[in-house]
Amino acid sequence: MYLGLLAALFLGLHNLCKKHAVRENAVLPVLLGTLCSGFALLLPFYIGSVYFPESTKELGFYITEIPWNVHGFIIIKAAIMATSWILAYEALKHLPITIVTPIRSAGPFFTFIGALLIYQEQPNSLQWLGFFVIIFSVILYSKIGKREGIIFKRNKWILAIVIATFLGASSGLYDKFLVQSLVLNPQTLQFWFCWYTILILLTILLITWFPKAEKRKTFTFRWSIIAVGVLLQTADYFYFKALQDPEALIMLLSAIKRSQFIIAVVLGGILFKEKNKRKKLVPLTGILIGVFLILYS
Structure with a gap:
């Protein structure tokens, strides 16, 4: 649980830097830059x-040799997360961080269902209640979003962030298989995952972005691009370390990571001067209550 909270801390800071990096900037090269900075760290x-x-x-940072079939499993994770990140970064560019971040909070719900069906993790009544409080709070956020001109049913970026959230939750379930069943240590998984994701994004950029001069002009390098990569790898290290514990429940870890919203919603709303900050604190409180119920259980 402490490792999960450390991961949440660095993820919250990562989200703030990510918003700064993609604001009025070309999304795909920003994403590639963040991955390259994370790779440079590893x-x-x-x-x-x-x-x-x-x-x-x-x-304690030895990267082990792994067979080719294990590389194949890591490539699958890279493909899932590359798609999720592209959708999430595009949505973050076009939507307020105080809307995007709470929608991402639905991730634990998807993980919760997967943990039940795939890993047979057994929730108790408080855990059930906690997850439904989180989902209700996300619906409440959608009502507030309409006041900012964001109609959830008609906005393609809302759909993008929902799909990204589902793929991210799927990757979270897959992480438990990679870390516990394939016995990959955090740094080995992070290094090869980062490498294969860079290759996927580089291929996409070589086709869609680099050949077009007008698109290249839309990219601006910012210090926050490096910060995003470093903070994400730090958060992932603590998260994978937590998953190494054979008694770790993926649905609880997924929920604990949601405490990153305190940083993203409160500080993000102040730094980026977004609307309805006080009203967004109501559903934020609901999400925190849901997380507390899961932790308390």
Whole structure:
């Protein structure tokens, strides 16, 4: 649970930097830049694992050798998350962070269903109540969003963020399989996942973005692009570390990570001067109550 809360802290800061990075900027190159900065953070551990294995093992960041079939499983995760991120970044560019972030809070609900059906995780009555409070709060956010001219049924970016959330939840369920069933340590999974996701995005950009001069002019490099990559890899490390515990329940970890909304909604609303901040605190409180019920259970 402590590792999950640490992951939530870095994810909240990551969301703020991500909003700054994509604001009035080209989304795909921003996403590629964040992945490259995260990869640069992990690359010394890979080099150390090859040339200085004993020292890297002592540090606890040794990247193990894995068979080709395991690489195939990681490529599947890379494809899922590349699609999720592209949709999420595009939505974040066109919607207020105080609308996008709470919709992402539906992720634990999808994870919850998957945990029931795939891993047979057994929720109790408080956990059931907590998840339904979270979903109700997300619906309440949609009502507030209409006052900002965002009609959820007609806005394609709302659909994009919903699909991104579903894919992200699917990836979360898949993480438990990768970490517990395939026994991948966090840094090994992070390094190869980052590498394959970069290859996927680079292929897309080579076809759709790099050949077009007018599109290249829409990209502006910002310091927040590097910060997003570093913060995401730090959050993922704590999250995968938590998943290594055989008693860890993916649905609880997924819910604990939602506490990142305190940073994203409160600080994000202030920094980006978005509307209806006080009214958004009502459903935010509902989400936090839902998370508390799951933790308390």
